Amino acid sequence: MTQDLAMFKGLTPEQIGPQYVAPCGRLPGERSGRGHHRHVVGVQGPKVFLYKMVETPGATREGGPWSPAEIKERWAEISR
Numbered sequence: 001m002t003q004d005l006a007m008f009k010g011l012t013p014e015q016i017g018p019q020y021v022a023p024c025g026r027l028p029g030e031r032s033g034r035g036h037h038r039h040v041v042g043v044q045g046p047k048v049f050l051y052k053m054v055e056t057p058g059a060t061r062e063g064g065p066w067s068p069a070e071i072k073e074r075w076a077e078i079s080r
Contacts, residue, residue, distance in 0.1 A: 011045050
């Protein structure tokens with residue numbers, strides 16, 4: 001299923017198999033006190049990394065939900 005993705009070009013099925021992903025499922029959890037909870041771990045064959053999301057200050061408006069047009073109009077403020 002992933003063999004045709006550009007990030008896996010040149011790698012064989014043996015190099016990107018479940019044996020690389022499975023160890024991430026065994027990471028210590030929240031109960032250990034020093035766990036790896038709340039992380040999204042990426043695995044590309046022998047490479048293991050974290051995905052991170054960054055929250056910007058954003059923008060607030062009064063009067064109910066935003067419309068797509070309002071989001072587009074204020075995107076520079078939202079994304080800074």
